[in-house]
Amino acid sequence: xxxxxxxxxxxxxxxxxxxxxxxxxxxxxxxxxxxxxxxxxxxxxxxxxxxxxxxxxxxxxxxxxxxxxxxxxxxxxxxxxxxxxxxxxxxxxxxxxxxxxxxxxxxxxxxxxxxxxxxxxxxxxxxxxxxxxxxxxxxxxxxxxxxxxxxxxxxxxxxxxxxxxxxxxxxxxxxxxxxxxxxxxxxxxxxxxxxxxxxxxxxxxxxxxxxxxxxxxxxxxxxxxxxxxxxxxxxxxxxxxxxxxxxxxxxxxxxxxxxxxxxxxxxxxxxxxxxxxxxxxxxxxxxxxxxxxxxxxxxxxxxxxxxxxxxxxxxxxxxxxxxxxxxxxxxxxxxxxxxxxxxxxxxxxxxxxxxxxxxxxxxxxxxxxxxxxxxxxxxxxxxxxxxxxxxxxxxxxxxxxxxxxxxxxxxxxxxxxxxxxxxxxxxxxxxxxxxxxxxxxxxxxxxxxxxxxxxxxxxx
Numbered sequence: 001x002x003x004x005x006x007x008x009x010x011x012x013x014x015x016x017x018x019x020x021x022x023x024x025x026x027x028x029x030x031x032x033x034x035x036x037x038x039x040x041x042x043x044x045x046x047x048x049x050x051x052x053x054x055x056x057x058x059x060x061x062x063x064x065x066x067x068x069x070x071x072x073x074x075x076x077x078x079x080x081x082x083x084x085x086x087x088x089x090x091x092x093x094x095x096x097x098x099x100x101x102x103x104x105x106x107x108x109x110x111x112x113x114x115x116x117x118x119x120x121x122x123x124x125x126x127x128x129x130x131x132x133x134x135x136x137x138x139x140x141x142x143x144x145x146x147x148x149x150x151x152x153x154x155x156x157x158x159x160x161x162x163x164x165x166x167x168x169x170x171x172x173x174x175x176x177x178x179x180x181x182x183x184x185x186x187x188x189x190x191x192x193x194x195x196x197x198x199x200x201x202x203x204x205x206x207x208x209x210x211x212x213x214x215x216x217x218x219x220x221x222x223x224x225x226x227x228x229x230x231x232x233x234x235x236x237x238x239x240x241x242x243x244x245x246x247x248x249x250x251x252x253x254x255x256x257x258x259x260x261x262x263x264x265x266x267x268x269x270x271x272x273x274x275x276x277x278x279x280x281x282x283x284x285x286x287x288x289x290x291x292x293x294x295x296x297x298x299x300x301x302x303x304x305x306x307x308x309x310x311x312x313x314x315x316x317x318x319x320x321x322x323x324x325x326x327x328x329x330x331x332x333x334x335x336x337x338x339x340x341x342x343x344x345x346x347x348x349x350x351x352x353x354x355x356x357x358x359x360x361x362x363x364x365x366x367x368x369x370x371x372x373x374x375x376x377x378x379x380x381x382x383x384x385x386x387x388x389x390x391x392x393x394x395x396x397x398x399x400x401x402x403x404x405x406x407x408x409x410x411x412x413x414x415x416x417x418x419x420x421x422x423x424x425x426x427x428x429x430x431x432x433x434x435x436x437x438x439x440x441x442x443x444x445x446x447x448x449x450x451x452x453x454x455x456x457x458x459x460x
Contacts, residue, residue, distance in 0.1 A: 007044025023143040028178030046078035050111035057120035111148030219338035241270035255406035260392040265301035275320040280350035288356030307448030357391035
């Protein structure tokens with residue numbers, strides 16, 4: 001049996017494929033993206049040579065085509081190839097509307113039929129009983145007549161979550177609710193699968209965005225069932241790395257914390273060592289600073305603490321570390337998570353580092369953040385990534401939760417001695433005794449000696 005597409009790989013997987021003779025109901029508030037999704041499905045199937053019939057009661061053809069064109073949905077192009085038929089019907093009477101739709105559909109040959117929106121037809125009936133009869137009889141039978149997929153678009157008033165027509169839940173084979181809400185002054189969009197006949201639905205609500213040139217993009221956050229980890233052991237060259245980290249494996253989660261008023265880059269050195277010694281690729285995602293600022297901080301760590309020249313330090317950082325910067329206040333937690341997942345899938349790094357995680361303590365809903373984070377960590381562990389999370393100790397509960405989710409913890413503190421603040425690393429974790437290391441001049445001398453050995457090996 002020919003399976004029809006939504007134009008979204010993620011939605012296709014969740015819906016189990018849209019089979020001919022089925023009805024998809026797209027519901028949402030004004031401006032939620034209903035017409036965009038319906039147009040995307042229509043256009044995606046025309047790209048596969050399937051004809052689409054788009055019936056509307058309100059949309060102006062030129063305006064719709066122009067708006068969709070900006071989103072990469074080329075309805076005009078599909079029409080010019082004879083794969084799209086656009087029809088605008090007047091709302092005279094219910095009988096005239098049903099007869100007109102029946103006559104157009106009866107011509108046949110359309111694999112996708114869009115009716116945007118059914119509210120216009122329903123409003124022609126004064127009694128809700130008559131509306132339910134229309135849904136149960138006309139639209140149900142219409143779905144059987146269409147040789148492909150019938151898409152019915154329905155609008156619900158702002159502030160409501162249901163259409164208040166129970167029959168439509170029965171008629172449709174799949175129901176997608178599009179929602180949007182203001183979060184921290186940002187527009188947050190989500191897509192809810194209310195019903196998928198004949199397919200198990202494990203993820204019911206998904207974030208989505210409306211993107212220029214791409215249309216409606218659905219994000220499926222990874223939700224692994226179990227955590228694995230316990231991957232291969234990783235080697236190091238610097239003694240300080242062995243003292244604070246080893247044994248460290250692929251799939252481990254390391255939490256590095258420091259005071260909110262002092263964030264020296266010395267804590268990055270062991271992880272640069274891990275990358276260079278094992279010839280691994282690293283991804284550094286910062287929620288605090290720009291890419292250039294983070295690049296400079298890593299170079300400064302290697303020049304100041306490891307004694308490397310600026311040229312050598314820059315070459316090592318650029319060779320082993322890809323740096324990205326994300327604004328945590330620009331998107332919802334779920335959206336940020338998906339952006340990070342897409343970046344990780346694209347670059348496929350061995351080590352993933354998150355910097356500035358303390359900011360989520362101030363801006364994120366705790367339940368949403370922790371559930372999203374746990375899914376993210378399990379997903380990374382299952383893929384054998386070494387995960388490093390850097391954050392200030394801004395809240396005791398926040399700090400304890402991050403430590404609980406990690407196999408290894410490194411806490412940076414300071415000791416005041418003879419008018420000098422000396423950094424001290426407290427390190428502990430699974431499979432090793434707690435370690436306390438004072439970053440004295442003697443320790444730094446050994447770091448510089450080891451770093452030059454590593455540099456010599458890399459050059460040779």
